[in-house]
Amino acid sequence: MAQEQGETPADVSAMSFEDALKELERIVGELEKGQVPLEKSIRIYERGEALRRHCDKLLKQAEAKIEKITVGADGQAKGTEPLDVE
Template sequence: MTDATDVGGLSFERALAELETIVQKLESGNVPLEESIALYARGEALKARCDTLLKDAEARVEKITHGTDGRATGTVPLDGE
């Protein structure tokens, strides 16, 4: 089992996939109590990692602006309308 705090270098996709695996294991009910506690802690760390990565991505999303001729003229923040 990987340390619950060792998620900082995971990509969003990798963290989400591992989180989904943990949820499946916990939902099965076939995991001993101590392992369930460790899985839950790891799941919480993975959830926090995914949340951070999503917020960072949201902050970078930009909307493309177009001139009167239809050509792209630049970008503006998505919520800058």
Template structure:
């Protein structure tokens, strides 16, 4: 947990999620001093926001494959989360 909030932006989704899970586990155990708990909570909030941003970016990149009459991919369209 020595990384700064600026370093969070460089984390992959998987690493950010791993760190967030570690923070949650430590806080759930309840044996972390109050000041350290506050620091961990703040970092967890930053990690969650980073994961949310990465998921949104990935969602925007996902495309549906349209199949042509012969069953082959005929093109793509942007993902429509409502359908």
């Protein structure tokens, strides 16, 4: 989804992770080519930063939902506990 004229970073909050990541990758590619005028570079960089923050937020929410299965001494599933991702 390309940014439309007048669209603000706040519009990012409704995007799925996949859509936000896809647009972020497109922005990075465009900036890496180095053929974007300065004003547009600044605008799409700001959009990219909003997309990055949104993706990070969604990943953290997903991590908070993941649980690991605990196994008892007999090798059988005993229950679950929060996943320690650090």
